[in-house]
Amino acid sequence: MRIRATVAAVSGALALSALAVPAAQADVHASGGDSTYRAAVAKFLGNGGKSAFVTSPVDGDLPYELNVSFSNFKVAKSINVGAGGHVVVPVTYTLTHGTEVNIKASDFMSGPILYTGADDEDLESLNALQGEKPATCTAASTTVANCKANIDIYPAEGDLTNANAGAVWTAGAFAIALNGQDLSGDTIDPSKIGIKSQRDLGTTTVRRLSKLTVNATPEPVRKNATITVTGKLTRANWDGPNYTGYATQPVQLQFRKNGASAYTVVKTIKTTASGDLKTTVKATVDGFFRYVFAGTATTVGSSAAADFIDVK
Structure with missing residues (x-):
């Protein structure tokens, strides 16, 4: 209390x-x-x-x-x-x-x-x-x-x-x-x-702790086809208590080629009023997509578990 x-x-x-x-x-x-x-x-x-x-x-x-x-x-x-x-x-x-x-x-x-x-x-x-x-x-x-x-x-x-x-x-x-x-x-x-x-x-x-999700579709996908990467940023709501969407926050979409050790930044987008994320990119090689949130003064940063895309 x-x-x-x-x-x-x-x-x-x-x-x-x-x-x-x-x-x-x-x-x-x-x-x-x-x-x-x-x-x-x-x-x-x-x-x-x-x-x-x-x-x-x-x-x-x-x-x-x-x-x-x-x-x-x-x-x-x-x-x-x-x-x-x-x-x-x-x-x-x-x-x-x-x-x-x-x-x-x-x-x-x-x-x-x-x-x-x-x-x-x-x-x-x-x-x-x-x-x-x-x-x-x-x-x-x-x-x-x-x-x-x-x-x-x-x-x-x-x-x-x-x-x-x-x-x-x-x-x-x-x-x-x-x-x-x-x-x-x-x-x-x-x-x-x-x-x-x-x-x-x-x-x-x-x-407040935050959480991120990511989902890249469709999969598998043809080379050079467009994929849609969605996700959601939420954070602990101590007045709830639950996790609620974190609005208008910059989030990086990152990609790691299969077999590589490091991620690179693809683009930065902002969450919607409900914390949702959505963007499109071209699929060129097999690899992993993830969203990364750096955090703010009130909220801890977080990374989504990577989602693998199989490019045919």
């Missing part, structure tokens, strides 16, 4: 304005992931990080700022997503923490976030992607850990919309130390819980 997050509203020196992880995605895929992690994300970083504490025995109590920071965030420069399925995006980052922070505790959790749709002057809402499970953090020293995690994307369940394609997605990370507080209990003491989030750790783009 498409998810939104509000900026954390907290008092005093604790300013979790860096990120507020949406509660929505934490609850979507209940069949997988880590239930404690999902609950923690939903309870503490969703709803602005404040309304989660309505059952607190002390009115107005808020978590303290956890002594951690994040660096060396690494994610693919471009994430290519189709119309369905489950896309897993590996992420690594470094977590630096105070000696008082026990990252080996069973209720310590950290995770990455990708977000878009907001800037420093408009943080009322974010579109965000996160993982189903917390990161695995391995201690490199007493104060530094190397973390590995995944961002999980389900395009058919509304995690993305077409408006998100090609946008700059910014990386962030967060950590939660529950310090023994039971999220399933009727009351919790938020003041004993540590939270820290950090934004602007890197950037990536998320693009």
Whole structure:
């Protein structure tokens, strides 16, 4: 589902304005992931990080700022997503923490976030992607850990919309130390819980996958006769979800002589309003025709599986 997050509203020196992880995605895929992690994300970083504490025995109590920071965030420069399925995006980052922070505790959790749709002057809402499970953090020293995690994307369940394609997605990370507080209990003491989030750790783009088809007819064909090469260019429609025609896009028709190793460009044509392709060429020798789409800022390029023409 498409998810939104509000900026954390907290008092005093604790300013979790860096990120507020949406509660929505934490609850979507209940069949997988880590239930404690999902609950923690939903309870503490969703709803602005404040309304989660309505059952607190002390009115107005808020978590303290956890002594951690994040660096060396690494994610693919471009994430290519189709119309369905489950896309897993590996992420690594470094977590630096105070000696008082026990990252080996069973209720310590950290995770990455990708977000878009907001800037420093408009943080009322974010579109965000996160993982189903917390990161695995391995201690490199007493104060530094190397973390590995995944961002999980389900395009058919509304995690993305077409408006998100090609946008700059910014990386962030967060950590939660529950310090023994039971999220399933009727009351919790938020003041004993540590939270820290950090934004602007890197950037990536998320693009729509495309598909191309080709069909050269008739076959077999007489030498120097005219053949018609049809095809269709479609791309993932995250608002569907399905694949729909990509209109008015330049596509190359390429040919490879039978026995040769390289293709040559025959001509470039544009798709129709429905993504269809159609052109004619002369058949001179046996070989393979294919259509090739270079891609755009929002959509990944693709090549059609080659179609063989037998020239008699």
